[in-house]
Amino acid sequence: MVKTKTVFTCQNCGYQSPKWLGRCPDCNQWNSFVEEDYSPVAVKSKERSALYKDEPILLKDVQIKETDRLKTNISELDRVLGGGVVVGSVVLIGGDPGIGKSTISLQVSNQLVKQGHTVLYVSGEESVAQTKLRARRLDASGDGRLYIVNQTDLSLVTEHIRKINPEVVFIDSVQVIFQPEISSSPGSVSQVRECASMLTQLAKTTGTSIFIIGHVTKQGTLAGPRVLEHIVDTVLYFEGDRFSIYRILRAVKNRFGSTNEIGVFEMSTSGLQEVKNPSQIFLSERPKEVSGSVVVSVLEGSRPLLVEVQSLVSKSSFGYARRRAEGFDYNRLGLLVAVLEKRIGLALEAEDIFVNVAGGIKIEDPAADLGVALAVASAFRDQLILADTVFLGEVGLAGEVRSISQAALRINEAAKLGFRRCLLPRNNYKNLEHSFAGGRSDKSKKKENIELIPVSSLKEALSIATK
Numbered sequence: 001m002v003k004t005k006t007v008f009t010c011q012n013c014g015y016q017s018p019k020w021l022g023r024c025p026d027c028n029q030w031n032s033f034v035e036e037d038y039s040p041v042a043v044k045s046k047e048r049s050a051l052y053k054d055e056p057i058l059l060k061d062v063q064i065k066e067t068d069r070l071k072t073n074i075s076e077l078d079r080v081l082g083g084g085v086v087v088g089s090v091v092l093i094g095g096d097p098g099i100g101k102s103t104i105s106l107q108v109s110n111q112l113v114k115q116g117h118t119v120l121y122v123s124g125e126e127s128v129a130q131t132k133l134r135a136r137r138l139d140a141s142g143d144g145r146l147y148i149v150n151q152t153d154l155s156l157v158t159e160h161i162r163k164i165n166p167e168v169v170f171i172d173s174v175q176v177i178f179q180p181e182i183s184s185s186p187g188s189v190s191q192v193r194e195c196a197s198m199l200t201q202l203a204k205t206t207g208t209s210i211f212i213i214g215h216v217t218k219q220g221t222l223a224g225p226r227v228l229e230h231i232v233d234t235v236l237y238f239e240g241d242r243f244s245i246y247r248i249l250r251a252v253k254n255r256f257g258s259t260n261e262i263g264v265f266e267m268s269t270s271g272l273q274e275v276k277n278p279s280q281i282f283l284s285e286r287p288k289e290v291s292g293s294v295v296v297s298v299l300e301g302s303r304p305l306l307v308e309v310q311s312l313v314s315k316s317s318f319g320y321a322r323r324r325a326e327g328f329d330y331n332r333l334g335l336l337v338a339v340l341e342k343r344i345g346l347a348l349e350a351e352d353i354f355v356n357v358a359g360g361i362k363i364e365d366p367a368a369d370l371g372v373a374l375a376v377a378s379a380f381r382d383q384l385i386l387a388d389t390v391f392l393g394e395v396g397l398a399g400e401v402r403s404i405s406q407a408a409l410r411i412n413e414a415a416k417l418g419f420r421r422c423l424l425p426r427n428n429y430k431n432l433e434h435s436f437a438g439g440r441s442d443k444s445k446k447k448e449n450i451e452l453i454p455v456s457s458l459k460e461a462l463s464i465a466t467k
Contacts (some may be wrong), residue, residue: 037183082257095238110140120166157298173213261301279306283361292379296371297410304413311375327357343399367404369395389421403427428455
């Protein structure tokens with residue numbers, strides 16, 4: 001008989017203690033300990049040896065084929081995954097309730113089945129009939145290779161996987177799956193950690209690709225221990241307001257590709273639809289003849305995105321100036337406001353400043369600094385910015401405009417969308433001189449259908465942009 005004992009487990013990091021603690025000594029989280037019954041699982045020697053039956057081989061003898069990645073035929077998802085689903089990998093998908101996790105899972109299942117792959121969809125939160133209703137709305141027929149089961153017992157799920165031998169498995173969701181040999185309740189740290197470990201081991205030994213859907217906390221992080229993200233190969237997050245029609249899929253961890261790529265989707269009655277040209281969508285409702293509105297080009301992985309930055313500056317009525325930023329780093333905004341006050345001479349100490357990035361995009365690219373600074377100055381002076389102009393450049397503490405990466409890629413994207421001018425750092429301008437088709441003057445030249453205007457300082461950029 002295996003002796004059962006009681007332990008207190010931190011629901012944030014998984015730290016265990018024989019007694020209750022007010023604060024976790026590992027992650028410093030308050031009031032996170034929950035009492036759980038714990039009984040160690042005894043593994044027989046034969047079962048233990050079966051997990052490590054593979055013999056070591058030389059790296060040069062490993063053969064990699066193109067079929068080691070499964071294409072989902074959803075280009076936005078394939079790019080975020082690094083080119084497709086790697087055979088035997090484990091992908092964790094997180095996001096707020098109702099944002100589209102189950103929807104994208106059924107759509108991917110349908111696309112894989114159309115290519116002749118066998119898929120098992122394990123729905124622990126919905127019955128088989130409810131899943132069928134969702135599939136009918138998404139026009140996911142399955143074509144005879146899509147298996148659906150309503151099960152939360154991991155041992156039975158494992159039996160189904162070994163019996164059907166599918167190529168891809170979807171687990172919806174890991175918080176309701178439980179291992180009977182563990183006495184704690186589903187969704188607890190012990191259950192989530194052990195279930196994720198067993199599913200990962202199953203994927204590596206059988207070559208089955210597994211998608212795991214995970215819930216998120218009020219803070220927007222994945223529920224359960226942090227070790228859950230370390231176990232899996234790829235972690236994807238759905239971003240965006242669930243009441244908005246646009247969704248952004250971002251990889252925060254990817255062992256088989258870049259973590260800088262994003263996928264943009266639009267939620268419709270028939271599921272998530274790919275947005276082929278997100279820049280055009282983000283700029284479609286941009287107001288005309290309004291101060292404080294500029295367009296910047298940010299780089300998300302290999303994709304340049306043109307987004308609108310809006311700013312509003314008004315007199316503070318409470319004696320304490322407020323600074324608010326939505327989609328832009330608050331500390332970075334404070335730095336740019338200080339540069340505008342010191343280097344340009346704008347009296348912003350008694351002004352409320354609000355900055356918003358339209359479309360729900362979160363900007364981390366320093367190339368947006370110039371556009372944000374010009375938007376604040378334009379709103380403060382109530383002066384219009386040059387129309388059909390995109391702004392590129394990082395702003396330093398001395399007020400200089402510093403060079404950015406992939407300038408040519410950003411400029412080409414702006415030219416495709418009909419922008420006629422681009423303000424960019426002078427160093428980037430010099431590096432692009434060899435690709436100019438011709439010159440207009442010593443201060444600006446034209447590349448394709450867009451005029452390039454180099455600037456060296458924020459003061460120079462402000463004088464040009466507000467003419």
